[in-house]
Amino acid sequence: MTQFSFTKSEVITNLINFSQGELHNYTSNRNFDYGPPHYNVSKISPYLRRRFITENEVLRIVLKDHKINNIEKFIEEIFWRTYWKGWLESHPWIYDEYKAYDKDQNIPKKTGIKCFEHWKEELLDTGYLHNHSRMWFASIWIFTLGYSWQSGANFFKNNLLDYCPASNTLGWRWVAGSQTIGKPYIAKADNIKFFTNERFYPRNQLKENYILNDKNITKRKPKNFNRYDENILKKHENLGVILNNNDLSLHQLLKEKEIVYDCCLFSNKHKNILINNFQKKLFEDIRNKEQDILSVNNFQDIYKWLKDKRIKNLILPYESVGNKIFYKNEFLNQIKDFDINFTFYLREWDANAFPHATKGFFNFRKNINALLNQANIKSSI
Ligand SMILES: Cc1cc2nc3c(=O)[nH]c(=O)nc-3n(C[C@H](O)[C@H](O)[C@H](O)COP(=O)(O)OP(=O)(O)OC[C@H]3O[C@@H](n4cnc5c(N)ncnc54)[C@H](O)[C@@H]3O)c2cc1C
Incomplete structure (x- = not known):
């Protein structure tokens, strides 16, 4: 059974174990599916997707044990997620x-x-x-x-x-x-x-010779990507931040800069019980660490929180294509009525990478070293 942990400290411990145990074999071993618990891959995706842990953190952890050249494939895979996100931004x-x-x-x-x-x-x-x-x-x-x-x-x-x-x-x-x-x-x-290490052999069961005859493909020019306000992570009067599944660690950036903020966590329900339970436990871990974070699951409660805390400046995680939660007239009109300045904050990681993601991955890949430098990520051995 593939088990997923629910606390940040366990996620980090698992990643360190993976890094010290399996990562050196990743290039040759990653394509094998040996079945659960899938020890040969990191299983970090449910956390990265929600930025419960960030790409930046993951790479800093594994680069304590490895040189960049020795884990290029893993680094490249981490950037595949960024690349796909960026590509979809320019082809919405x-x-x-x-x-x-x-x-x-x-x-x-x-x-x-x-x-x-x-x-x-x-x-x-x-x-x-x-x-x-x-x-x-x-x-x-x-x-x-x-x-x-x-x-x-x-x-x-x-x-x-x-x-x-x-x-x-x-x-x-x-x-x-x-x-x-x-x-x-x-x-x-x-x-x-x-x-699959001979676990499966669907001989004569698959259609292995398929000629694709897709004539309906039209090419459109990718949209330009505009950088967003980089100055938002500064001290602002009555600053509020809303966490959600697009970024569950945005408040940490403010904390690192010793910026005072109020925080709420949009802990919306998922209709799939397994996913809902998983999310609920991640939300719990965040709130166990910072008890001041208010958990809300609808817009009305957010409006109340904004009023109670007299929020004047609000930061929300950037909502990339397919991830819209608050970028809706209903919400935006209401906070404009409250006279609140708001920003959908795009992390530096994405802002640096997305402009390179308009063509194929092989084109994008050429920028990986520069992107690591921009993020000041290097091996510590
Ligand atoms: C049809 C299809 C659908 C997919 N749907 C999703 C999805 O909804 N969500 C999702 O996160 N991934 C998706 N993937 C990509 C990939 O399968 C998963 O990210 C990966 O299996 C996650 O397991 P891991 O963390 O153990 O990967 P590892 O091999 O340990 O890789 C480390 C990290 O690199 C990134 N990564 C690795 N491979 C890919 C890839 N092919 N594309 C993008 N990022 C990658 C992920 O963030 C992953 O966590 C899909 C792939 C295919 C072929």
Whole structure:
């Protein structure tokens, strides 16, 4: 069973153990799915996605044990998340096109393909799947079983602990051959046999020769990315910060700068019980550390908190494409009525990287060293 921890200190301990135990083998071992508990990968994604821990923190931790050159692959993977987020910022219509399929909730049933059924169960039971299995699963969903990639993306959306609009939508598009146009990812039985350590071998069960004939692809120019106000993390009168699933550690930036703030945590419910329980426990850990943080789950309670604390300046986590929570007229008009200055704060990490994410990953990758320098991240050995 893949177990996920619920406190920041456990997450850090697990990451240190992974770094000191498995990370040196990551490049050669990461593509193997040995089954739960997936000791050969970090399983850090449900925390990174919510910035319960940040990319910056993760890399600083592992670079205490490794030189940059020795863990390039892992660093690159960390940047894949950033890249997908940035790419979707400059191509927001791609997410709107996917959203049009919200109602396509079809799920293949009783397929007779043992590995596929296993991964379906594993996802439902644990909220997690290994990256290679996500690729095989998506490929079988689309090409062998003939379901739309959008229905598959919806299935992941409803069940992944780490669900992220950018990584998920673009991951499914990539498998379907719509992201790297004309190059679908076709799952092969021999490849599954090898990389599952012979746990599965769906011989003669998969459609392995698939010709993609997608003539409907039109290319639109990426949108320019505008940097946001960098001066927001300064002392402001009656400063408030709202944490939510887009960033559960934003208040730490203020704390590091010894800026006084009031904080509330938007702890909205998730309809999936497993995900809801997971989130609830992360929220609890945050509140156990800072008892002054008020937990709220609707806009009315936030308005009350804003009034009670006489907030004049408000910081909210930046809402990238697919992650809108407060960027809604209902909320924005109300805080304008309260005469509150507000900013959706984009972390330096994203602000530095997103402008490079308009083309392919190989283009983006050339900037990784410069991005590490900008973040002042280096190996300490
Ligand atoms: C069809 C499909 C759907 C996906 N949906 C999601 C999703 O909704 N949310 C999500 O977080 N990831 C998604 N991924 C990416 C990837 O599978 C997961 O991030 C990874 O499996 C998380 O496990 P880990 O933390 O153990 O990874 P590790 O191998 O330990 O990697 C470390 C970190 O690097 C990042 N990373 C690694 N691989 C990728 C990748 N391919 N794309 C983006 N970031 C990556 C993640 O932040 C990950 O936590 C999807 C991939 C595919 C093929």
